[in-house]
Amino acid sequence: MPATLWPLGGLWLSITLMDGLRYDYDEDIHDRLFKIHEGAVQFVIDFMISSKCGSFLVTNPSLSPENTFISEAGTKGIFCEGSTMDMTLIRQALEQFNWSLERLSKIDHPLEQPVKDALARLPPLTINEKGLIQEWGINDYVEDEPGHRHVSHLYGLYPGGFIHPIHTPDLAVAAKKVLERRLANGGGHTGWSRAWLLNFFARLRDAKACGDNMDLLLSNSTLPNLLDSHPPFQIDGNFGACAGIIECLVQSVETEIDGLNVVCVSLLPACPDEWEDGHVQKVRVKQGWLISFQWGCKGHLVGEVEVFCTMGGADDVYIRGPDQFEQRVKGEAGRQYIFKV
Incomplete structure (x- = not known):
């Protein structure tokens, strides 16, 4: 179930399209992409509901892609209120939407106020008593698989920009603890996952960890023809490794x-x-x-x-x-x- 149902995949694609404009801006392309992003934002505004406590707007049902937790009853669980990855993606998408309204001079857009109201009610990134960023949003569940290959709740570190060692030092420390826990329990055992770790540690300015993960990516998860190994070929690892190398340098x-x-x-x-x-x-x-x-x-x-x-x-x-x-x-x-x- 956690691998087949995830309503925000389309939103992530829309975010990626919009993010490209921050590097190479073209107003005509922006206007075309805005129509896609507008629909994605409309979806999440319609999809979110009040949290059980009434304090936040959250996705529900929600999940952390491909991962499971142990519920308070001791059974394995998947669905939660506003997983951390969901809510981080939504925050980024809504901020991109506001930027687009200003850049494209779209005055009195019908979604302007709903987006403003929603941003004010999104839950923040939460650090639990163990000093870790919580994966399942406002609920502090225990992972069923501490060494899981995904680290979805650190989307805000990479590729997002909400966790930074200088601007948000407490979150950066908590993110590093998440990575250390994952690795201590066998994380990074697929090529693309190891590449993601390289990018995480680059954002945390940990040069030694970057070197170690690059070495492991090449020695354990790269085929003789330099294609990434999952163990079957997955190009995610090749693209991720290239991105990670750049992150180490600039x-x-x-x-x-x-x-x-x-x-x-x-x-x-x-x-x-x-x-x-x-x-x-x-x-x-x-x-x-x-x-x-x-x-x-x-x-x-x-x-x-x-x-x-x-x-x-x-x-x-x-x-x-x-x-x-x-x-x-x-x-x-x-x-x-x-x-x-």
Whole structure:
């Protein structure tokens, strides 16, 4: 049952389409995709109901994909109120919807107020008494399989952006405890799951864990032709590994500094020591900035850092890297900046 019924799969696809606009914006494409996202948001607004306690809006029935818990009666359970992955996806989707209304100048949209009201009633990410982020939402159930290959309740860490070691340190600590518990009980035994772990640890800025998981992905879950092994071939692991490598080398987040919107870019945030030298060329980060740089001597920038702005109206970019490298530049389309390091 938990592998065949999950009502929010379509919402996740819609979120992914919308997220692409944060890297390469096109108003015509945005207008087309908005119609898809509008329908997905309408669905979740209609689907959510009040929680049993009356404090929140939740999906119900809900589940954490492919996982089961032990109920208070001691039996295995699947359905819950507002699983953590469900509610994190919904929060991201509703925030994307509000961003779209503003960007596309859609005034007096019939869903504007329902979305605003719903956002105010979504349950927060919850840390239980063991210091773990709860998987089944507002209910603190015990996992039936502590080493399960899925870590759905950490969607907010990756690919979502709700858990961050600097901006939400308590949640980041709780997320790391979840990962340590999963691994201590045999988690990461499929290729795609190991790739997801690589991305999780990259977001947590844990370079050693990134190196360890990359080694395990290559040694235990990669075929001689470099295809990912589930053990049968699954391309999820190949795509996930590529994403994880980039996350180790470059990360970007949209935030505020001194009341101004900026794109914060981190260079080599989780680069393992084993990756002694290398370079990246025109990696596209949030709001269309292209970043190029080299590193050597086990994690030190060398040569030049090149920054190119591709999008008009982009926020300023604030770049940080090792050896106290810091630069802040204006978002002007077609402008290139080169910094010696």
